[in-house]
Amino acid sequence: MKARTSLSEAASPVMTATGLRRSYGERTVLDVGEIALHRGEILALMGPSGSGKTTLLRLLATLERPSAGEVRFKDATWAASPPAVGPSPGDLLSWRRGLAFVSQNPVLFTGSVRDNVVLGLELRGRAGPGAEAAVTRVLDDLGLGALALTSCRSLSAGEAQRVAVARAFVIRPEVLLLDEPTANLDPANVGIIERALVAAAGGSDWRPAILLVTHNLFQARRIAGRTGLLVAGRLVEAGPTRDVFGRPADPRTKAFVEGEMVF
Amino acid sequence: MFGVSSWSELGGIILLSLAVSGTAVLLAAAAAVPLGTALGLSRFRGRAVVLRVLYTLMGLPPTVAGLLVYIAISKQGPFGSLNLLFTPAAMIIAQWVLVTPIITGLVAVAVEERDRRYRETAVALGATPRQTRLLVVREARPAVFSAIVAGLGRATAEVGAVMLVGGNIRGETRVMTTAILLETRRGNFGDALVLGAVLLVIGFAINSYVHRLQVGKEGGR
Numbered sequence: 001m002k003a004r005t006s007l008s009e010a011a012s013p014v015m016t017a018t019g020l021r022r023s024y025g026e027r028t029v030l031d032v033g034e035i036a037l038h039r040g041e042i043l044a045l046m047g048p049s050g051s052g053k054t055t056l057l058r059l060l061a062t063l064e065r066p067s068a069g070e071v072r073f074k075d076a077t078w079a080a081s082p083p084a085v086g087p088s089p090g091d092l093l094s095w096r097r098g099l100a101f102v103s104q105n106p107v108l109f110t111g112s113v114r115d116n117v118v119l120g121l122e123l124r125g126r127a128g129p130g131a132e133a134a135v136t137r138v139l140d141d142l143g144l145g146a147l148a149l150t151s152c153r154s155l156s157a158g159e160a161q162r163v164a165v166a167r168a169f170v171i172r173p174e175v176l177l178l179d180e181p182t183a184n185l186d187p188a189n190v191g192i193i194e195r196a197l198v199a200a201a202g203g204s205d206w207r208p209a210i211l212l213v214t215h216n217l218f219q220a221r222r223i224a225g226r227t228g229l230l231v232a233g234r235l236v237e238a239g240p241t242r243d244v245f246g247r248p249a250d251p252r253t254k255a256f257v258e259g260e261m262v263f
Numbered sequence: 264m265f266g267v268s269s270w271s272e273l274g275g276i277i278l279l280s281l282a283v284s285g286t287a288v289l290l291a292a293a294a295a296v297p298l299g300t301a302l303g304l305s306r307f308r309g310r311a312v313v314l315r316v317l318y319t320l321m322g323l324p325p326t327v328a329g330l331l332v333y334i335a336i337s338k339q340g341p342f343g344s345l346n347l348l349f350t351p352a353a354m355i356i357a358q359w360v361l362v363t364p365i366i367t368g369l370v371a372v373a374v375e376e377r378d379r380r381y382r383e384t385a386v387a388l389g390a391t392p393r394q395t396r397l398l399v400v401r402e403a404r405p406a407v408f409s410a411i412v413a414g415l416g417r418a419t420a421e422v423g424a425v426m427l428v429g430g431n432i433r434g435e436t437r438v439m440t441t442a443i444l445l446e447t448r449r450g451n452f453g454d455a456l457v458l459g460a461v462l463l464v465i466g467f468a469i470n471s472y473v474h475r476l477q478v479g480k481e482g483g484r
Binding site for chain 1: 380381383384385386387388389390391392394398401402
């Protein structure tokens with residue numbers, strides 16, 4: 001059954017995590033085997049609250065260091081320190097600039113919707129007139145066109161969440177890490193974000209690897225090619241979404257997809 | 264009424280108050296804003312102690328600030344030769360001592376709070392350490408304005424420091440608060456009340472102006 005609990009695939013992945021573990025003192029919150037992210041693929045990660053989903057994203061985004069194991073991305077390695085000392089500040093910056101992380105409660109900066117969406121480009125020195133069209137397109141894709149000049153202080157939760165997704169999209173990163181980007185949103189907002197994700201992954205030019213943390217079983221079924229289930233920090237099931245839902249190998253997966261509580 | 268003698272004398276008192284406190288606060292801000300920002304952004308050993316000392320100084324009684332400056336600039340003091348005692352310059356120095364810790368502390372707290380809230384988002388968006396600091400400081404700007412205004416409020420309202428080092432000399436170092444003190448002692452409550460009302464109106468005007476500035480900032484960028 002090893003294949004069923006490995007989230008790697010044959011084609012060369014964009015980002016890989018191996019033997020990744022994160023502990024706080026005595027408590028281990030995450031201990032996963034291998035996870036690989038591939039271009040153009042949406043990988044859904046499900047699991048109950050506190051199962052380590054957010055921690056995994058934070059490790060991949062280099063916002064936290066692993067306690068053991070490593071993540072590889074862009075010829076750099078993110079591992080426990082010590083023994084690892086790197087990556088160098090330059091490698092770390094290029095790592096962070098190669099991905100986008102949308103947190104569960106996105107933080108928007110003072111200014112308009114457009115100011116926020118263009119921020120990632122500004123930081124990379126890619127703003128300028130040449131980027132105008134791209135920014136406008138992303139705003140339109142996420143239904144924010146009419147709100148471009150609105151102050152972010154006056155946005156609803158759904159609008160703010162879409163601004164955070166747009167801010168990530170406009171960078172066109174190789175890897176998109178999304179932490180419940182549609183939690184607490186109404187169906188219309190969910191639909192907008194899901195369509196944008198599918199279009200990005202399946203598009204012809206950009207095709208990012210998308211890791212989508214979600215509580216929503218239906219969402220995973222609708223848009224994810226592969227799905228993994230994290231329970232108490234461990235990846236108990238992983239594979240093509242159809243198999244995970246249709247023929248779950250682990251009893252906890254079965255309980256989860258049937259809507260029972262899993263602790 | 265106005266036994267202070269004349270309305271023009273009243274005008275002089277108001278102008279001197281504003282000039283002394285305004286200058287003191289501008290000079291305090293020049294030191295306190297960079298210092299508070301650095302404190303808010305940095306993490307070093309002993310930082311907690313530095314902050315505790317700073318918070319203590321924020322509550323420095325005006326008379327103590329006045330006393331320290333008095334000792335420093337009195338004839339026998341280290342700066343006695345400058346002949347600053349009982350001049351507006353002495354009052355500016357005393358209020359500077361009083362206000363600098365207040366603005367520094369408020370700026371440090373504001374920047375640290377923004378740092379907690381925005382740093383990670385900036386880093387994840389691909390900001391360099393320098394860009395991250397700039398973004399955090401930019402978010403703290405309205406709070407920095409508020410800190411400076413709080414300093415101005417404190418400076419215009421205090422009486423102990425300017426009384427000690429200024430001496431409340433008519434036509435030279437008499438400001439609104441010291442004039443209120445004098446008129447009340449003389450039993451001229453009406454005059455004291457007029458001065459008190461002027462102080463309140465000035466405070467209200469300053470706060471209204473800053474409020475408008477901040478609302479404007481929140482709208483666009």
